[in-house]
Amino acid sequence: MTLTTTKDTPASLIIIDDHPLLRRGVAQLLELEDDLELVGETGNPEEGIALAIQLEPDLVLLDLNMPDINGLEALRRLREANYSGRVVMFTVSDHEDDVVAALRNGADGYLLKDMEPEDMVRQLRQAALGRMVISESLTALLAEALRNQRNAPTTPDIHSLTQREREILQQLAGGLSNKLIARKLDITEGTVKVHVKHLLKKLNLRSRVEAAVWAVQEGIDR
Secondary structure, three states: OEEOOOOOOOEEEEEEOOOHHHHHHHHHHHOOOOOEEEEEEEOOHHHHHHHHHHHOOOEEEEOOOOOOOOHHHHHHHHHHOOOOOEEEEEEOOOOHHHHHHHHHOOOOEEEEOOOOHHHHHHHHHHHHOOEOEEOHHHHHHHHHHHHHHOOOOOOOOHHHOOHHHHHHHHHHHOOEOHHHHHHHHOOOHHHHHHHHHHHHHHHOOOOHHHHHHHHHHOOOOO
16 A cells, blocks of 8 residues: 655545556556645555545545455445545446446446546546546446436426525536535535435435436436
């Protein structure tokens, strides 16, 4: 495990991935950026969870398929430990079930390892700013998954929402976190959480990701 500390202002990241060459490559890539800083890296998920809790980085880049503890279990443990930073899955898997499971279990993004370095840096910047990030090639897959896996007895109805709930749904469609939505609408983060809970129930959707995808499909993000 490699660990550095910093008091500078760049967004801080750690990598949890069992491939040393990949970790080294990401580290070298981030060394070229002034606004993103790698503060820790490990191939051991247990160490990575402890590292994230200790350092509280802005962002955790988390592999999906690892021995002993997979990425979904590591994600669950991070959220149970109240790690409040962003968690982005970084994987070779573009399987629908993996993407949906990660996002429904609290991931803030899902990036594929075959992406171009420049695109990866751009996506990490967006994630560090509080936005949801998804590899472009997975957008259609997510929309199809939403259509196929929704078990609600009725179709979501935008007219069931209050004006405030519609405003929040629009921000969800833009990939904003609760904190950024609260800041933009000048309300508390707790109020945003309550509105998100209510709008999901009204729309018969199970996650903010489903709500965001549906809103984009319906043109509510515009």
